[in-house]
Amino acid sequence: MAPVPVDARSSHNVIALATAPWTSKALLAAIEWGVFTELSRREGTVADLCGRMDIEDGNVPEFLDILVALGLLDRTDGVYRNAAPADAYLNPHEHGADITPYLSFLNAGRDGWSRLTDGRAAGGPRSAGASSSAAFGEAIAAFERFTGLPGSPEDMDAGGKH
Structure with missing residues (x-):
């Protein structure tokens, strides 16, 4: 793996590395819950998606907005759809690229x-x-x-x- 370039004038890259597990988990949770699959079928509101995915809407609006911020979903007037990267690579109907x-x-x-660090903290393997x-x-x-x-x-x- 190539090293991530670090701009010595900004802590942004270091912070991005530290928070990468959070953004990664948002992506992976969306895959696990079928968000991109549902949106590849048709766009929808929070209520519509919750009904189609059979989940409570609790924090779903915030979760979907995280995916919007990551550039994976688009939202217009409360209606969500897959953004171009999700449509191209997270769409089960695109068999060659999914x-x-x-x-x-x-x-x-x-x-x-x-x-990873558990054994080290416990003093053993x-x-x-x-x-x-x-x-x-x-x-x-x-x-x-x-x-x-x-x-x-x-x-x-x-x-x-x-």
């Missing part, structure tokens, strides 16, 4: 990353535990769906035997 399975794969590994094992299985399934390749180590030929 990256939601890959993003789901990345999301499945977030639990382990969120505990970090144990992955059963929940990350399940997340790994989900990540492999997402990998298989996204790539069409087998994801289990038994199915892969990494050593050139076949």
Whole structure:
């Protein structure tokens, strides 16, 4: 991975790195809840989307506005629709360009990353535990769906035997 350029005159890039998990989680939650899928079918208001996604509207307006601020949704007179990047890459009807399975794969590994420093803080090695094992299985399934390749180590030929 290439290093992120840092402008020494501004703390913006450092702050953006520190808050990246929040923006990432907003994107990944929207994928998990089916926001982009619903909006690829038709635009809608908060009430309409909540009904179609079968969720309470509690903080949905604020959540959708976060997606607007991130450039993933557009809102006009209270009606939401996918913005161009979401329509191009987060739309399950665009089979060749839809990256939601890959993003789901990345999301499945977030639990382990969120505990990255746990072992260090406890003074010992970090144990992955059963929940990350399940997340790994989900990540492999997402990998298989996204790539069409087998994801289990038994199915892969990494050593050139076949």
